[in-house]
Amino acid sequence: MSSVTPPREYFLDSIRAWLMLLGIPFHISLIYSTHTWHVNSAEPSWWLTLFNDFIHAFRMQVFFVISGYFSYMLFLRYPLKRWWKVRVERVGIPMLTAIPLLTLPQFIMLQYVKGKADSWHTLSGYDKYNALAWELISHLWFLLVLVVLTTVSMWVFTQMKNRLTQSDAASSPAVSMTKLTLIFILLGVGYAAVRRTIFILYPSILSDGMFNFIVMQTLFYVPFFMLGALAFINPNLKALFTTPSRGCTIGAGLAFAAYLLNQRYGSGDAWMYETEYVITMVMGLWMVNVVFSLGHRLLNFQSARVTYFVNASLFIYLVHHPLTLFFGAYITPHISSNLLGFLCGLLFVVGIAVILYEIHLRIPVLKFLFSGKPPVKQDKNKAVAG
Incomplete structure (x- = not known):
């Protein structure tokens, strides 16, 4: 284990927490958007649809950059097997905990909300399996992708570390955003080509939940995960993201406009999805600069309140989804105003999630299951002395 601990990156911790917590307004706004979801309001809202699309277009790309950054940092701190464990x-223990405690009850509730409970027995064995794969993984998909990326990174990070010993990372040549943009355009086109090839040769596999999560989602987000690891290694690359760039801000705005046009005029039977992947691949890169530079300027400090939500963000994210669906199914129909419903949804979900978080902190087994962190063992001699 390395004895050298890098300085705390407060702004990255804060950004990661905020991105996680953005899942709450994202899913609540989904209720009131024009997008078809499990539950929807009677009349959609154009501005909540716009708000929802904006969050969806960049949030997870930036999240996986931060995940890659911290993953490589911990990789240097632990032996390989210990790091993987x-x-x-x-990520794995909270995911496995949430399935029986959160997403399974959520799935059962939705079966009755949608009136599909009575027809469940008519489904084929594969259809039941696939429905469960989609519904039980649900909003936990990114945890499954992180398990896959961590496993793959055992070899990739080892190769990166071996190469790093042969050259000084501090003397690495400067990386330009133009070059990175071209690389990510090519990555987006490559991913789109892979999806289109699968669509032509074996289209039904794209509807398979586990294939979508383990293969397609991993393939899309692996460039961002590796970008985060490289940003930890290369200070020039990190500085590129933490230094404000007018070009990235304007580019992200134009990319979002292209994203909206594709949503409005694209056709799912044509190239709409492939176009979307190219756009969000590049927009995600540019938004890393926008989010990192803002976070570095505004959030790079230690605060007890921020630390609380950093620690609570994963738990709150895990429990918010069934709470949101409950709100959408049973409370939304009684609120005529979309704005009022959205605000009430935030208060309902966040309020109950924080209460549940405080309760789970007082139950050691739940604290372990929802964090994956074993309880800290106290030194018996110190305990006696105290």
Whole structure:
């Protein structure tokens, strides 16, 4: 284990927490958007649709950059097997805990909300499996992707570390955003080509939940995960993202406009999805600069309140989804105003999630299951002395 601990990156911790917590207004706004979801309001709202699309277009790309950054930082701190165990426990245990405690009850509730409970027995064995794969993984998909990326990174990070010993990272040549943009355009086109090829040769596999999560989602987000690891290694690359760029801000705005036009005029039977992946691949890169530079300027400080939500963000994210669906199914129909419903939804979901978080902190087994962190063992001699 490395004895050298890098300085705390407060702004990255804060950004990661905010991105996680943005899942709450994202899913609540989904209720009131024009997008078809599990539950929808009677009349959609154009501005909540716009708000929802904006969050969806960049949030997870930036999140995976931060995940890659911290993953490589911990990779240098632990032996290989220990690193894999720690990382998989931190994301795998909460995911496996949430399935029986959160997403399974959520799935059962939705069966009755949608009136499909009576027809469940008519589905084929594969259809039941696939429905469960989609519904039980649900909003936990990114945890499954992180398990896959962590496992793959055992070899990739080892190669990166071996190469790093042969050259000084501090003397690495400067990386330009133009070059990175071209690389990510090519990555987006490559991913779109892979999806189109699968669509032509074996289209039904794209509807398979586990294939979508393990293969397609991993393939899309692996460039961002690796970008985060490289940003930890290369200070010039990190500085590129933490230094404000007018070009990235304007580019992200134009990319979002292209995203909206594709949503409005694109056709799912044509190239709409492939176009979307190219756009969001590049927009995600530019938004890393926008979010990192803003966060570095505004959030790079230690605060007890921020630390609280950093620690609580994963738990709140895990429990918010069934709470949101409950709100959408049973409370939204009684609120005529979309704005009022959205605000009430935020208060309802966040309020109950924080209460549940405080309760789970007082139950050691739940604290372990929802964090993946084993309880800290106290020194018996110190305990006696105290």
